[in-house]
Amino acid sequence: MSHKIYVVGIGPGAYEQMTVKAADVLRQSDVIIGYTVYIDLVRDHLPGKQFLSTPMTKETDRCRMAFSEARKGKTVSVICSGDAGIYGMAGLMYEIGAQYPDTELEVIPGVTAATAGAALLGAPLIHDFCVISLSDLLTPWETIEKRILAASRADFSVCLYNPSSKKRRDYLKKACELMLKYKSPDTVCGIVKNIGREGEEKSLLTLQELKDAEADMFTTVFVGNSQTKTLSEAMVTPRGYQDV
Amino acid sequence: MSHKIYVVGIGPGAYEQMTVKAADVLRQSDVIIGYTVYIDLVRDHLPGKQFLSTPMTKETDRCRMAFSEARKGKTVSVICSGDAGIYGMAGLMYEIGAQYPDTELEVIPGVTAATAGAALLGAPLIHDFCVISLSDLLTPWETIEKRILAASRADFSVCLYNPSSKKRRDYLKKACELMLKYKSPDTVCGIVKNIGREGEEKSLLTLQELKDAEADMFTTVFVGNSQTKTLSEAMVTPRGYQDV
Numbered sequence: 001m002s003h004k005i006y007v008v009g010i011g012p013g014a015y016e017q018m019t020v021k022a023a024d025v026l027r028q029s030d031v032i033i034g035y036t037v038y039i040d041l042v043r044d045h046l047p048g049k050q051f052l053s054t055p056m057t058k059e060t061d062r063c064r065m066a067f068s069e070a071r072k073g074k075t076v077s078v079i080c081s082g083d084a085g086i087y088g089m090a091g092l093m094y095e096i097g098a099q100y101p102d103t104e105l106e107v108i109p110g111v112t113a114a115t116a117g118a119a120l121l122g123a124p125l126i127h128d129f130c131v132i133s134l135s136d137l138l139t140p141w142e143t144i145e146k147r148i149l150a151a152s153r154a155d156f157s158v159c160l161y162n163p164s165s166k167k168r169r170d171y172l173k174k175a176c177e178l179m180l181k182y183k184s185p186d187t188v189c190g191i192v193k194n195i196g197r198e199g200e201e202k203s204l205l206t207l208q209e210l211k212d213a214e215a216d217m218f219t220t221v222f223v224g225n226s227q228t229k230t231l232s233e234a235m236v237t238p239r240g241y242q243d244v
Numbered sequence: 245m246s247h248k249i250y251v252v253g254i255g256p257g258a259y260e261q262m263t264v265k266a267a268d269v270l271r272q273s274d275v276i277i278g279y280t281v282y283i284d285l286v287r288d289h290l291p292g293k294q295f296l297s298t299p300m301t302k303e304t305d306r307c308r309m310a311f312s313e314a315r316k317g318k319t320v321s322v323i324c325s326g327d328a329g330i331y332g333m334a335g336l337m338y339e340i341g342a343q344y345p346d347t348e349l350e351v352i353p354g355v356t357a358a359t360a361g362a363a364l365l366g367a368p369l370i371h372d373f374c375v376i377s378l379s380d381l382l383t384p385w386e387t388i389e390k391r392i393l394a395a396s397r398a399d400f401s402v403c404l405y406n407p408s409s410k411k412r413r414d415y416l417k418k419a420c421e422l423m424l425k426y427k428s429p430d431t432v433c434g435i436v437k438n439i440g441r442e443g444e445e446k447s448l449l450t451l452q453e454l455k456d457a458e459a460d461m462f463t464t465v466f467v468g469n470s471q472t473k474t475l476s477e478a479m480v481t482p483r484g485y486q487d488v
Contacts (some may be wrong), residue, residue: 014265015264019262020261020262097475097476109261111355115253115356131372147400150395154393155390232345238335239382
């Protein structure tokens with residue numbers, strides 16, 4: 001191995017939400033590669049670095065760019081929002097990396113939207129939970145549907161990524177209708193938007209209300225299990241301590 | 245609200261694995277409360293702080309201690325390893341906090357073992373996944389069993405917390421046997437121990453091999469979905485990009 005690339009999760013938004021280690025790695029990098037929106041989140045904190053970007057849909061190009069820069073002898077970081085291993089670039093970097101056996105990859109974990117959003121809402125994911133993306137760009141809707149039903153039937157708390165987009169306006173509604181087959185309409189739910197960024201907001205609602213809620217691609221959705229409750233305006237799933 | 249308590253996830257182990265924000269909050273705190281093992285992970289980095297602890301099973305006492313210190317006008321942080329909202333103290337703090345309406349809680353998210361362990365192994369959680377604890381201390385085994393079966397049938401990747409302990413030596417084996425009802429014995433799996441601490445180790449194995457693997461309370465287990473593969477000694481779940 002003569003080259004190395006860091007794949008860095010920068011957390012949900014604000015610079016201070018990345019780990020100390022992630023900040024160190026970026027400071028030590030010559031080149032930082034990422035989707036423009038994420039580059040803009042870190043640029044002001046990292047003077048003198050070379051920043052490279054490609055449009056959102058060009059993930060493969062971005063990965064190849066990283067391997068190409070690393071081969072020039074540079075220290076390269078590829079950045080993702082949240083954690084690089086949760087719907088992030090880590091997987092694609094390993095897949096493309098198979099063609100670059102002289103380059104080692106190190107994934108630097110970050111705070112993903114599930115944990116950052118949970119922290120804003122209270123403690124919705126204290127017990128067993130599922131993370132499901134509603135994007136059917138790369139996954140058949142039948143698979144997504146099967147997973148939503150399985151998670152609901154087994155009383156998991158559920159965190160939904162990519163609940164909606166311009167082309168998929170009714171997906172959150174469809175997901176709620178599936179969950180309502182097994183979860184009560186009164187199930188405590190939460191919505192978080194723009195975590196750690198300008199326009200951050202949160203709201204609590206029931207599963208019945210969630211069905212008609214507004215969501216966009218910067219929204220993360222939380223659906224409680226049968227034990228989840230509202231406590232002082234927080235969404236809280238008990239771990240089950242009997243002595244409280 | 246006249247008092248405030250921070251509930252801080254310090255990440256999986258090493259100090260540098262907490263977020264910049266978490267480190268800031270701890271520096272600004274007068275009192276830091278946590279299980280002894282976690283206090284020891286941060287103590288050397290935080291000279292001049294007051295550290296308070298209780299034994300592992302006394303979580304409720306630890307929470308009450310935090311509210312009591314906050315009422316003295318001190319800035320208090322309660323620390324957890326990983327993320328405070330994933331099998332952590334955030335839930336219990338909100339539950340006990342209902343009795344202390346004059347004290348506000350703020351959860352500072354951290355990197356949980358699921359994402360930190362995934363980063364060490366490669367990219368096992370790139371697509372939909374479930375997090376399940378095998379501890380039946382506070383959850384009936386029937387519920388755990390139902391969730392393992394549901395997750396396996398719907399082809400989720402699965403991350404298992406608390407896979408084993410002295411009293412539950414055969415639980416990982418039992419979980420694997422349940423998963424084998426729906427997942428192939430060749431399913432790619434990974435084990436990570438002591439993430440970010442002394443004795444950190446990882447290994448890749450099949451679901452069939454996992455059945456007889458050694459695990460303890462510092463182990464996190466990853467079971468792939470049907471697409472998960474081994475690439476250059478890394479465990480990688482594809483997101484499904486067709487153009488690679």
